[in-house]
Amino acid sequence: MKNLAVVRRTALVLAPLIALMGLAGCSSTADAGTSDGGADSAGAWSYTDDAGTTVTLDHEPERVASYSDYAIGLMSYGIDPVAVFGRADVATDARFADYDLSDTAIVGNSYGEIDLEALAETAPDLIVTGIYPTDREGTLDTEGAYYGVADVEQQAQLEKIAPVVAIEVGGAGSDVIDSMNRLASSLGVSDDTIAAAKTDFDAAAADLTAAAGESGLEVTQLYADADGVYVVKPADEPETELYRSLGVDFTDLNPDGYYYWDIYSWENAAQMMTGDVLLINVQGYGEADLLAQPTFASHPALQAGQAYAWDGAALDYASQAAHMKELADILRESKKL
Amino acid sequence: MPRSVATSSRRALVLVVLGLGVLVMTVVSLMLGSNLLGVGTVLTGLFDPSQDVGSVVWGSRVPRTVLGLFVGFCLGIAGAVMQGQTRNPLADPGIFGVSAGASLAVVIGVYVLGTSSITTTLWLALAGAAVASVVVFGVAALGRGLSSPVPLAIAGTAVSALLIALTSYLVLSDETTLAAYRIWVVGSLSGRTLDGVDAALLFAVAGLVFAAANIRSLNNLALGTELAHGLGENLLRARLVGLAAITLLTASAVAITGPIGFIGLTAPHIGRSLVGGDHYWLLPASGLIGASLLLACDVIGRLIGGNAEVSVGVVLTVLGGIVFIAIVRRGRIAAL
Numbered sequence: 122m123k124n125l126a127v128v129r130r131t132a133l134v135l136a137p138l139i140a141l142m143g144l145a146g147c148s149s150t151a152d153a154g155t156s157d158g159g160a161d162s163a164g165a166w167s168y169t170d171d172a173g174t175t176v177t178l179d180h181e182p183e184r185v186a187s188y189s190d191y192a193i194g195l196m197s198y199g200i201d202p203v204a205v206f207g208r209a210d211v212a213t214d215a216r217f218a219d220y221d222l223s224d225t226a227i228v229g230n231s232y233g234e235i236d237l238e239a240l241a242e243t244a245p246d247l248i249v250t251g252i253y254p255t256d257r258e259g260t261l262d263t264e265g266a267y268y269g270v271a272d273v274e275q276q277a278q279l280e281k282i283a284p285v286v287a288i289e290v291g292g293a294g295s296d297v298i299d300s301m302n303r304l305a306s307s308l309g310v311s312d313d314t315i316a317a318a319k320t321d322f323d324a325a326a327a328d329l330t331a332a333a334g335e336s337g338l339e340v341t342q343l344y345a346d347a348d349g350v351y352v353v354k355p356a357d358e359p360e361t362e363l364y365r366s367l368g369v370d371f372t373d374l375n376p377d378g379y380y381y382w383d384i385y386s387w388e389n390a391a392q393m394m395t396g397d398v399l400l401i402n403v404q405g406y407g408e409a410d411l412l413a414q415p416t417f418a419s420h421p422a423l424q425a426g427q428a429y430a431w432d433g434a435a436l437d438y439a440s441q442a443a444h445m446k447e448l449a450d451i452l453r454e455s456k457k458l
Numbered sequence: 459m460p461r462s463v464a465t466s467s468r469r470a471l472v473l474v475v476l477g478l479g480v481l482v483m484t485v486v487s488l489m490l491g492s493n494l495l496g497v498g499t500v501l502t503g504l505f506d507p508s509q510d511v512g513s514v515v516w517g518s519r520v521p522r523t524v525l526g527l528f529v530g531f532c533l534g535i536a537g538a539v540m541q542g543q544t545r546n547p548l549a550d551p552g553i554f555g556v557s558a559g560a561s562l563a564v565v566i567g568v569y570v571l572g573t574s575s576i577t578t579t580l581w582l583a584l585a586g587a588a589v590a591s592v593v594v595f596g597v598a599a600l601g602r603g604l605s606s607p608v609p610l611a612i613a614g615t616a617v618s619a620l621l622i623a624l625t626s627y628l629v630l631s632d633e634t635t636l637a638a639y640r641i642w643v644v645g646s647l648s649g650r651t652l653d654g655v656d657a658a659l660l661f662a663v664a665g666l667v668f669a670a671a672n673i674r675s676l677n678n679l680a681l682g683t684e685l686a687h688g689l690g691e692n693l694l695r696a697r698l699v700g701l702a703a704i705t706l707l708t709a710s711a712v713a714i715t716g717p718i719g720f721i722g723l724t725a726p727h728i729g730r731s732l733v734g735g736d737h738y739w740l741l742p743a744s745g746l747i748g749a750s751l752l753l754a755c756d757v758i759g760r761l762i763g764g765n766a767e768v769s770v771g772v773v774l775t776v777l778g779g780i781v782f783i784a785i786v787r788r789g790r791i792a793a794l
Contacts, residue, residue, distance in 0.1 A: 209633040231630045346641050347649035347716075348769055384766030387649055388493035388519075391512040392765065404637045406649075413651060415517025 159307045168307045171289035171300055172252050172263045178284070181309055182246035186228070188269030189214060191249045191288055194301040194437030196220045197318065198310040203243040206269065208232040216435060233271030237278050245283045249304065254291035256380050257357060261289065290436065294363025297436040298322075318438035325442040325449070326367050332449035333368040338457060341372040341396030341422070342431065345406040349386040350417070352393050357381045360433050363441070364448065372396045390417045397422055397458045398451060400431035421458045469739045472732050476746035480527065483753040487523040488515070492760045492767050522647040526753040528655065529647070529711040530721055532662050534748020536707035537722030538729060538741050539669050542676035543700040544607040550723045554614040554701065556708045557717045558621035559590025561643060565628045568638040579642065580654040580713040584661060587709030593617055595701050599694075606683060610697070645718035645771050647756050658710040665706030669741055672699045676737040718771060720778035721748045727785045751778075 160166045160181040169175040187195055189207030193216050196202070205211050205222070206229025212222070226243045229235040240248075251268035252261055267287045270276045279285050288300050302315050342353040342361055355361040355371035357380055365371050372395055375383050385393050399422045401408065408428045412418050422428055429451055434444035489500055493514050500519070503510035510516050540549045552558070563586025564579050571578070597613040629636045675696035678686035687693060711718070725748035726740065732747075733739040752770065755777055759768040 209636065210631055213632070347644055347646040349648065349766060384763075386492040386760070386763065386765065386767040387517075388491045388514050388760075389765045404633075405641065410641075413653075414649065415513040415521075415651065419512070 160309075166307070168286060168304070170286035170304075172261055172267070172287045174263075174286065176247065176284040176286055178246060180246075181307075184243065184245045185247050185249060185308065186240060186243060186245035186283065187249035188251060189216070190251060190269075190290075190435050191301065191304075192225075193217065193220070193435040193440055195249070195305060195308070197437050197439035198305045198314055200305065200308055200310065201225060202249075203245055204228045204240050206230075206235045206240070208269075216440070232269070233275065235270070235275065235279070237275075237282065240279075241282045247308075248279055248283050248285045250279075250285055250287050251290050252287040254289070259289075259292050290359060292359060292362070293366070294359035294361075294436060294441075295366070297359045298363075298438060298441065301437045315438075318442075322438040322442045322445075325445040329364065329445040329449045329452075330368040332452040333364075333370065336452045336455065336457070337370070338397040338452055338455055339370050339372055339395060340398045340400060340452075341393065342400040342402075343393075344382070344402035344404065345411060345414075345417075349384055350390050350393060351382045351384050351405075353382050354380075358433075359436060360441075360444075364445070367445075369448070369452075387414055387416045390414070390420075394420050394422075397427060398455045399423060399428040400448075400451075401428055403430050403432045425456070425458055427455045427458070465734075469733045469736075473739065473742055473746065476732075476743055476750070479750045480746050480753075483750045483757075484523055484527065487526060487753045487757055488519050490757050490761060491519055492763060492765065493518075518648075521650060521652045522756065523753065524652060524655065525647050525650055525715055526756050527749045528659070528662070529715050529718060530725075530749035530752030531745040532665065532707040532711040532748075533718060533721040533752070534725035534729070534744040534746070535666065535669055535741050536704050536711070537724075537748070538726040538737065538744035539672060539676065539700050539703050539707075540722065541726050542672075542679060542737055542740075543697065543704070544611055545679065546607065546611065547727070548723070549611070550719065552618070552708075552717070552719070552722075553611055554704060555590035555594045555617040555621060556587045556705055557712055558618040558625070559586040559588075560584075560709055560712050561639070561717070562586055562621045562625045562628075563589075564642055565625050565635055565639050569628050569632055569635045572634075577654045577657070580657060583713035584658075584709045587705055587712065590617060590621060591701055591705040595697070642716050644769060645712075645716040647715060647752070647770055648767060650715055655714060658714050661706050661710040665703050665710065668699050668703035668706065672696065672703055673737045673741060675699065680735060680737075718752070718774070720774040720782075721752055724778045724782055724785075725751060727782065731785060731788070 159168070164180055166178045166181045167175060184203045185195065185200060186204035187202045189205055189211055192202045192205045201221075202225055204226040206227070207214060208231070210230045211217065211227045226239055228239045228243070250270055253268055254260055255262050266272045266276045267285065268290070270279065276285065286304070288297065288304065290297050306312070306315065342355070342358075344351040344353070352372060352374070353361055354376060355365045355373050356376060361371050372393065374393060374395070399420070401411070407430060408423070411420070411423055411428065417423070434440040488504065489497060491514070495514060500515055503515035507516050537550065540553065541547060544553070560583035563582040567578055567582040594610065594614045594617045597617065598609040601609055625639070629639050675686070675691055678689050678691045679696065681689070683693065686696070708722070726744045728747050729740050729743035733743045752774075755773040756770040758777070759770050759773040762768050
């Protein structure tokens with residue numbers, strides 16, 4: 122397991138390099154998402170996903186299997202997947218708290234570990250995964266495995282069970298939500314249902330804009346571990362991009378350079394202490410750990426108790442409406458430092 | 459065992475040089491970091507903590523230097539005892555299940571008690587390491603397999619596998635536990651504080667005493683178990699003392715910084731090429747080399763990452779690997 126961790130670190134260091142190589146080698150960004158997909162009069166169904174793959178079936182898929190992040194969006198529209206696989210234990214995943222998973226087979230509780238036999242048993246018509254761009258320009262590595270899948274071998278196994286489509290999670294947050302809606306719509310969700318979800322979303326968005334305007338706070342979204350502080354670049358993460366477009370002021374000290382985030386070693390932590398509110402990724406150091414770091418404990422937001430455990434929500438109207446309400450509450454209860 | 463005066467003084471000289479190397483690395487480690495402070499700023503901060511802007515010197519440089527010295531020294535010696543006990547040049551302190559036991563205990567702590575405080579982690583890691591090595595030792599001893607190091611290594615590997623499986627099970631069933639475990643399992647000198655180092659020091663000193671007491675046995679074991687037995691060596695006692703040394707030294711190191719590989723493997727090899735196979739010289743040499751090596755790799759990692767740093771584990775894997783290949787190529791491994 123040590124090795125895994127080392128690989129992760131190495132990957133982190135190499136990521137910009139790989140991104141550069143990807144940029145040089147692949148300039149064709151798939152022109153996906155033009156077709157809305159759906160069933161024609163004869164009942165045949167066709168859908169072109171964000172990676173440019175067109176799936177054609179002789180009927181609209183009724184039995185959908187999905188990676189957890191996208192299953193939540195589908196369930197918010199009343200599409201109950203026949204199977205779900207996740208990055209962590211699905212049964213205890215708080216994001217599913219409002220949904221009934223009793224008729225859904227949980228076929229994976231750890232990233233890349235999918236019980237293919239159990240999945241095949243649910244006889245899905247379609248499998249939903251994701252794809253993340255490898256750089257700021259939105260380059261998609263369509264040769265590699267999709268997000269939620271261990272590797273191309275496993276993906277080939279999945280494709281033997283059912284066609285696999287991917288939602289692109291990158292760029293503008295609203296684009297990701299649109300992609301989710303486009304898939305839902307092709308799976309038979311009515312325009313009215315989507316419009317109703319949008320009404321709630323728009324209300325929460327307007328409230329977030331109001332809260333951001335009233336408070337005028339700078340928000341730092343970060344992950345921290347023994348290596349230091351990782352500050353998320355708001356333009357590179359779809360969720361922060363969405364909130365920023367709604368008026369939330371995120372710490373953005375170095376918009377260029379490395380993709381997704383800048384890493385500050387603990388010695389250099391003072392360079393990023395501009396925020397009034399800290400949103401701390403739940404997978405790393407928590408508030409107490411940060412207070413124990415001598416070079417970080419003096420962070421004004423930490424001292425003021427304006428540090429919050431935070432995790433990205435699924436990119437669909439319902440999840441985002443709830444998440445934006447949380448952020449608006451945080452902004453309202455925090456003060457300018 | 460008679461030693462020729464000439465070789466002894468040469469070896470003593472090597473130890474002195476290695477000791478000076480540690481001193482130099484200590485100064486270098488205090489001076490250099492990813493925050494490029496001038497020498498003057500570091501010295502001012504060092505001698506007057508109120509002038510230590512952002513706590514960089516006392517909050518980062520000092521703790522990681524102290525931990526580097528401590529952990530490198532412990533792991534270097536533990537590795538030398540380990541390789542002597544098993545007569546296996548590839549043995550690493552992890553083989554007796556020590557790291558796996560510590561990991562499982564830490565995970566249980568988070569899972570059951572919901573705590574990941576440094577002192578609790580320390581005690582849990584120590585307890586887990588101790589329990590694991592006692593189990594390994596017990597399994598090997600039950601099979602009356604103490605004369606050969608092979609049963610110990612096999613028992614260690616088997617018990618490690620079991621402990622790792624249990625760890626994975628707990629980690630995968632609870633995301634909070636996974637997060638806490640992931641942070642701990644990356645062996646790092648960065649982001650660690652000196653909390654709990656006093657307790658770890660006690661265990662390490664006990665480990666050093668056991669290691670020192672094991673020196674004669676290690677030299678006898680190097681001749682082969684049959685011959686060692688013939689020389690009046692009590693194998694059970696020799697193994698027990700060695701195991702205690704390895705467990706205490708590794709656990710106290712691992713508990714604070716998380717598992718750090720390669721030091722325990724590489725330091726004794728470098729030591730052997732400098733002072734030979736006599737454990738009287740090899741143990742201190744391995745400790746000093748371990749301390750210098752760990753600090754050197756940490757400093758390199760601090761300097762090549764820009765505002766960030768490259769984790770000492772990555773640097774160790776790359777550099778340690780190269781050093782190791784060089785040693786293997788020179789054929790010094792035959793000295794075991």
